[in-house]
Amino acid sequence: MNPEYDLELSGITKRFGATLANDHIHFGVKKGEVHSLIGENGAGKSTLMNILYGLLRPDEGEIRLGGKPLVLRSPKDAIANGIGMVHQHFMLSPSLTVAENIVLGHRPPGQRVLWKPREMERHLEAIRRDFDVDLPLDAPVSSLTVGLMQRIEIVKTLYRGAKILILDEPTAVLTPQESEELFHTVRKLSQAGHTVIFISHKLREVMEISDRITVLRAGRSVDTVNKSDVTPRLLAQMMIGREIRGLEPKDTDRGPVALSVEDLAVPGDRGTLEVRGLSFELRMGEILGVAGVEGNGQTELAEAVIGVRRPAAGRIEMQGEEITRMPVGKRFERGLAHIPQDRVKEGLILDFSLTDNLVLSIRNGPPVSKHGVIDWRAAQTVSRKLIADYQIKASSPEEACKNLSGGNMQKVVVARELSKKPRVIIACQPTRGVDIGASEYIRRMLMEMRDAGNAVLLISADLDEVMELSDRIMVMYGGRKTGELLRAEADEHKLGRMMFGITESEEAEG
Structure with missing residues (x-):
């Protein structure tokens, strides 16, 4: 001793x-x-x-x-x-x-x-x-x-x-x-x-x-x-046990508006408005980070965009088409992808295999399905490729997802959503509760999607993550936008004051 x-x-x-x-x-x-x-x-x-x-x-x-x-x-x-x-x-x-x-x-x-x-x-x-x-x-x-x-x-x-x-x-x-x-x-x-x-x-x-x-x-x-x-x-x-490679964001040209939210109001589970008069635009070829202490309307915003929560007021457009009341499935068909904040409750069917979970969102079309019947040999081919591409550690494609580590569960969700070749990705707490290695990999995948000209709405309570990945950062407090900054303008002091509810105009005065 x-x-x-x-x-x-x-x-x-x-x-x-x-x-x-x-x-x-x-x-x-x-x-x-x-x-x-x-x-x-x-x-x-x-x-x-x-x-x-x-x-x-x-x-x-x-x-x-x-x-x-x-x-x-x-x-x-x-x-x-x-x-x-x-x-x-x-x-x-x-x-x-x-x-x-x-x-x-x-x-x-x-x-x-x-x-x-x-x-x-x-x-x-x-x-x-x-x-x-x-x-x-x-x-x-x-x-x-x-x-x-x-x-x-x-x-x-x-x-x-x-x-x-x-x-x-x-x-x-x-x-x-x-x-x-x-x-x-x-x-x-x-x-x-x-x-x-x-x-x-x-x-x-x-x-x-x-x-x-x-x-x-x-x-x-x-x-x-x-x-x-x-x-x-x-x-x-x-x-x-190995060296971490740092992320090096590239400067890319922003494209047309991918997602437009105008004067959005969204009720929470208790009926009170959790999102109030929120407006913003997300463009192709950029990551817009949404910062804020959890419980300030971020979850309700994401649920309204993907279609599982109906807004009380306002308008949502994706690539010029209104989707405010469009069914969830059609939004995904139009090129929307969603990485949920809770992989266990919302992202996976734990008792199902990796193959089942990986082809879940493409099971109704080629190459997995023909004439309404799933081709399981083709499904296994797809799942083996995704397991290799996303470095998912599992004994086989037929292993139940409940047996995987948290980081590998998250990789399954990310692999499934990003492999659909989406144009707009809603990423909610994408690296929560995962190892540094898996976190690094997932962040790199989101950067690659952005560099390929797609749009990413990143909702994260991890301020370091938001500042590392985002081209622009929007801060939410009490369901409202308290400010928006370019990554080069953002620092912890400015963002922290906005996370307390101090708006950009008040920040300038103070």
């Missing part, structure tokens, strides 16, 4: 049936450091942190805290030993106030009763002061932004006495400004002697906030490095 480490996991092994999720992993953190844990999906990060938080028990290995062996049977044991975890999906009660959510279910040490308002307020004020965390304690959680909700979760772990905080993908739903506020809090925690384990796939953020970085690959520890000794490109190479 290394005496430098305040917390050390040694030889951690965890199996789920035949799957070896953690293979003798060694992970050690020093008191007061920000230590990032990175790796592709399936690398073993979540399993390792669930073991550290007491949600799972290791099959082999040892945890030591302060040099002493530590056995964690539940999260209660972890909390009792000063280990807290802020999950990606918050666990808050919307109807309760901030203060009530923080103290809910927790009896402060030495107190026999759960609720002592004066003691609680004194404790919370000390946390807010020490870590410079501003929270409206009397406000109901339902009225707060996502960034404030995350602060509640952090203060909640501190209120329970956490000295080691695990932050799981903490910036996934934050604006750039909210991310900066989070980093400010993390630095304050580190300066006060708290240890932060930061789990993220955003390498730029990892490089900004970390002291040291541990890389996992295929359930094993690859290396632990000082931030000053590596670059984002080297970290990516360590994660996937």
Whole structure:
């Protein structure tokens, strides 16, 4: 055991049936450091942190805290030993106030009763002061932004006495400004002697906030490095075991209008308008990125364009033809393709084979179908070619899609949609939850479609992705367009303000 480490996991092994999720992993953190844990999906990060938080028990290995062996049977044991975890999906009660959510279910040490308002307020004020965390304690959680909700979760772990905080993908739903506020809090925690384990796939953020970085690959520890000794490109190479090629966008001539949206209003599931008076144009030969915190009308916009949600008002044209109320199938026949944001619920039939899923959208015509009858030999020929072209890892074309990794599932969706030779592609969160290697490949495919003269509407909550791929960027907030910028004009500050609802005119004034 290394005496430098305040917390050390040694030889951690965890199996789920035949799957070896953690293979003798060694992970050690020093008191007061920000230590990032990175790796592709399936690398073993979540399993390792669930073991550290007491949600799972290791099959082999040892945890030591302060040099002493530590056995964690539940999260209660972890909390009792000063280990807290802020999950990606918050666990808050919307109807309760901030203060009530923080103290809910927790009896402060030495107190026999759960609720002592004066003691609680004194404790919370000390946390807010020490870590410079501003929270409206009397406000109901339902009225707060996502960034404030995350602060509640952090203060909640501190209120329970956490000295080691695990932050799981903490910036996934934050604006750039909210991310900066989070980093400010993390630095304050580190300066006060708290240890932060930061789990993220955003390498730029990892490089900004970390002291040291541990890389996992295929359930094993690859290396632990000082931030000053590596670059984002080297970290990516360590994660996937090969060199990553950077994307180099080409300058292309924009063609005629591919998609025109005019004064569009779209109701959500509850009947309230989620898209309000939205107008924009997408041209052939360009990628128009739609940026914004999730839940600001992006999903409803995509559903209205592909035809599964009826607009309350407005007009949609594709290549000069109105499609506002055109059936979904006819839109696809006219050259529309859709990469859905949820591949499991919307993109695939998991129990069906790769072949079934790959030919799903072309099953009614040649070369797959003749006179209404599917030619399965031709279907297999098509699927084998797509599996090879899109580098999909599967045992055979007849393997069920449910057996594939997330990245390979997404490749199946992308292969099917782009192989139709569409003219307009609606790509919703195209690389969400996929490995760096698969993400790189999918982004490259979208760039190639654009370079070939097609149009791509890219809807993504990943601001880095939007800025990397887009020719123009439109920002949505509250169902409205708050601004539109060329890629050369865009930076995180401008986009972040628009994501908060500050319009271009207000940005210029401010």
